Amino acid sequence: MTRQENEIIHALRVSFDDALENTTIPATLAPDEILANVQWEQAARPQRRRLNRNRQFILAAAAVLALCVSMATYLSTNGSLWQSNTMESPPPLLDEVHGVPHWDGAATNHRTPVTQAPPLPAAQNDAILQPGSATALSALFQWFRDGGESQTWGDLRKAYGGIFNAAEPEKAYYNKVIAYSMRPSGDVVYEAASPEGWVAGNVSPAPPAGETQVANAPTMPAAMDSAPQEEATVANDADSNSADVGNTNVQVDGVDEQDILKNSGKTLFIAQGNVFARPSADGSRDTDDIITGKVRRVQLLPEGKMKELSPVVLFTARYGKENTKVESVQGMFLHNGLLVVISQTDDSYISNYAYENWRAVSGKCETIVRVYGDADGQTPKLLYTTRQDGAHLSSRLYNGQLTVATTHSVDVWAEDFDAKKDSAPQVGGKAVAAAQLYCAVNKPEPTWLVVTGTDLNAAAPSTRSCAVLGAGENLYSSGDTLYIARTVWNNETNQSQSEIYKFSLAGAPKFVASGKVPGSLLNQFSMDEYQSNLRVATQSDGVGTTSSAVYVLDKNLKTVGKVRNIAPGERIQSVRFVGDTGYVVTFLQTDPLFVLDLSNAKKPKVVGELKIPGFSSYLHPVGEGYLLGIGVPGNDLGTVDGVKLSLFDVRNPKNPKEVDNVKFLSVRDRSGSFREAYSTEWSDAKSFLTYPSKDLYGLPIFVRHDKSNGAYIDTVSFYYTFTVNNGKIVPAKEYVADAQKDGESSGEAYWAGGAVTPPRATYVNEVLYTRIAGSVYSYDMASGQRLAKLVLG
Template identity: 30%
Template sequence: MQREIKKRVYVYGFAAVLLAILLGSLCYNLEVNLQFGKPNQPTPPIETSPQQPLTALKTFSSYDELRSFLANTSIVPGEFLFFGPLDYKVLGVYPLGPEVRTANIEYSTTNVQVAGVDEADIVKTDGEYIYVVSGNNVSILKAYPTEEAGLVSKIVYNDMCPVGIFVSQSHDRLAVLGCEYFIPKFYYGYYYVNIKTRIDLYDVSNKTNPVFLKNFTISGSYFNSRMIGDYVYFVVSQPAYIIYDTVILPKIYTKEGIKEINATEIYYHNVTEDYYLYTTIVAFNIQNATEEATYKTIMLGETSCMYVSLNNVYITFRETYENTTIYRIRIENNTITPEAVGSVLGHPLNQFSMDEYNSYFRIATTAWVNGVPQNNLYMLDMNLSIIGKLENFAPVGEIMDSARFIGNRCYLSTSTPRKDPFFVIDVENATDPKILGNLSITGFTRYLHPYDENHIIGLGVDGSNVKISVYDVSNVTAPKNITEYKIDGYWSDTLALTEHEAFLFDKAKELLVIPVTVYYQDYSSWYGVYVFKINLEEGLVLRGNVTHQENNTYYFITRALYIENVLYTISEREIKMNDIETLELKNKIELS
């Protein structure tokens, strides 16, 4: 069997064993009672209105106050296992991408939620070079023009697992985010996992010779990040607990030694939780290497979602009894200021369930009340006090599948068996959100993306197959599904359902590209990208596909981008360059 399949088998086998050990240890140490289906006891109803503003965040006055707080309010005061999103991938224990012009060269950028707020990804381009995270390497490749394409340099990591990269607007700085892992050890009755998050900064003015400038390392698991202007803001979480009467504090690692973040620097909100995490927001200037990184640490429950506007970071975590607590942290260059905390009923699905617009924060949630799901939409002011809401608006039993806020509209889909109601909600009046119209379609929609102000692209699943739809919302009281395309096979899947960065769309080029996996009844399979022509007159038309599958090797294409009229598809093995119209192969570069 070829190399990639063997590699996956070994990794997944190790992952299954490690997961069983870790979950067993976690359940034993935390006395977790795993339940499947509905809870044994109904969730008590929660009164959400009228809501009073929550007490502002404050810091601990001393180390002793922090220790007393953990001892008296944390249900699990001792050490416990915690893994961030990247850790599950590595350890195995588990807005828009607009067109950019540079020197008259058109190229696509990362598909992001908020214009001006970049998101870390495994692939970036500046219109001439492509920067790729492949395994534990970061490669820089000459990409355009295609006849000059080739690998120009490679940064090899032996002590860090890269999770994502940023390239400065000036194209002369490269920031690499990742985690350092130390193998779990059984230590005094616990599995001890030492995880650090690190950002490395390089001068890439000379692409053939990246020069290391500096780094910043902090204890804890990487959670998420954004870049605004010259500043990367990244979030790290680690457990807060007491061992032998000693509070374990977050640490910063420098060439001079180890610095603990002082208890008096840690913000908190006076509530009781099952357990606490130190969540640290770091501001890191990637253009000025002499500027020291700044940070703020908040002690809260487990972080679940993050939304970032041009001025604020919103971090959510799940409370007991189905509430979600929201923290607003104001950001301006290297200044980080925790300013507000609030709470809503239910949990957001992902970052697209949240949005800031005209100094209001909007959030869509699903809650389980007395064992029954209900869907809600809340409007909050900058103090994170609820000023408007739409609760339990979908029929009984439906669960939110996707949401997207665009201007004064919220587009939201919920699901029942074999049907997916699509809602158009007016949020222009923050005190009185209203449903304008809805449409029932087959299957479910997992990702929503604006085509223009009157049309929305929906990506989801119908039966066992990926389906792409375009909704006309020009008549908000009667939205219509005007075109759709279903990727046939015994069953099909796309990475874009869970990673929006894998979704490439450009209205001007009439281009839509998604990575696709198709499985057939004869046990054969196909991996590649589907390339569509998309417009309102012709609908969705398949131009063709591109695959990196050849000679019985299976490499998944994870990202696609374009530079001028060339489509670039990227897998761990190679980058292929195809004509964007005809899909004729123009060149390719081996990565491994």
């Protein structure tokens, strides 16, 4: 949380604490009354809740036994054998028994013939399961809705085994031509799925590329005809073709990630989430209750001059109006002259900003992808829109393949929930087909992880999707493969554990494997694919046992190697994998940087360790054998306020050294005024600037000057840039933005969507651009002089 957020939370908490002190609770809510209620409940339902774990297990075991007996009886009358499904012995409860026979008890009392129940492979906890039928799926969701009241957790597995079958072998749907479409030029183009991925081609020869370039792109940029995938960065045809254009700082080179600022070389695209209605001075009503979401476009002219082009308006909404949806912009991509904007509708409720009643718009959260053509032109044209259920998790763009992952909680408790209609997630207004629905390993929740793939090179919108019953928190993509990790609680070990879902992205997204490792992941940098193995750094946080571990999983997500018990009692602060080396920073009082040798996947090991004060929360490899750490400075007792940039020499993995550092410390001077230095939250690594051809790096620093009376005056923001040379951090220029007076930063910038917008920096050739609060600045990199400022307001 930012400091401002902390302040207001603190103030609210103080008010609430006072109020709670004097709160009177209605008599019906006194603990005695609740006790009476609960005891009545206890008496009314004697057989279910009053069981301790052992007794429950006995019951569960009895249930298994009864089931076995009944099945055996059934089978013996049918004369077929039923051996592969023998139960594993305890301790696993029914939860772990996958081999429970297919019993379609949910829909009817009819038992399906055993021949239709493909026995799940023995000891395959990680088997990929698919719903047997739409009826079965709705039965499962009805079960969710009942909240497990009707059946026990053990019964769930029974239903579950019946509801989900092992996935059938992949069907050969390839070689099918997916779409023909006609271009304005008269060309007919097609696209098709093939085992190698998507194929696009022309039925008639393409016009010369140069010709259409001039013709100001009617609907689709001509460059797409031949789909040259290497030209991901937009060539700046105004200058030379070798324009150096800044890209978002991403985890994997070539795999783009959504961001709030994108740079085409000609234009800066700046997403403005929700531009809120501004209340009138007395707060009684809105002066303007229209809300818009926009992408502001700033044309980049020679000598750092900038001119605002017409914005791309995503939506216009009106508060308090029925059927109005407000969206929040999640990020953008650029691809061959296309602008892709991802936004998400607010779930649940929208209210009039003033005192009217709140009302529901929809309980559902939806992610919307809009694709605009002619992004740099006068008026970008909306080519198509795709929608999918769920809140946006993250997105990737690789070779023109856009992958969007969302998590969709099915509101099974809604009054009007209909298990038949509402169970499967929807993409593009249609329910995802049962063949693309999967279920992975653990105790399911009524939440789908929806992954869609859209080919931006294709002439026609073609979104393919799949969904896994589960959810996700961290997403990592190596380009062709996508991994999504989710933390779940393991009841048996009383430890957190992470489920990892693996999708292949060639062609349509396809769920290929799932696996699990103990512990939870910090962020996307905790995962990395190398030589088809996945390396995962986790933090296990069971009761009283905190430690870190690195696991190596093979292509089927089976653990092949691990190092456990790294830094017991400490928490992971950052992770980075570089080739066959892994770096893990943990923190308790000082910052141990661990270097792991992962060259032998079966025997990963910690080879080096360095303890220094403070900790790094973002690691960035620089050149051969060096690593940058950005984080918090500290002393022997813990952290101190400020920002620290460390350079680690890791050429000798056994002996990592901190060879240089730069600190921005918060200081209090004699008059009592306080200068607080801070940076952005480093869970968001996208505000880090990299200029590879200059070996230049940059990070945003804010210095807030607090007067002694507590009213701070202003905040100075700048991008601190530097190069790394011979084991030294060599400062380059500092690009300083205008100081923000207090109030500006929260009020004005907030209305412009600025307060929740972290700073960004990018460049074209010798001009560096920064976006801080509501303004864009341009600087000459050679002199560090500011060239222009454009207020977006």
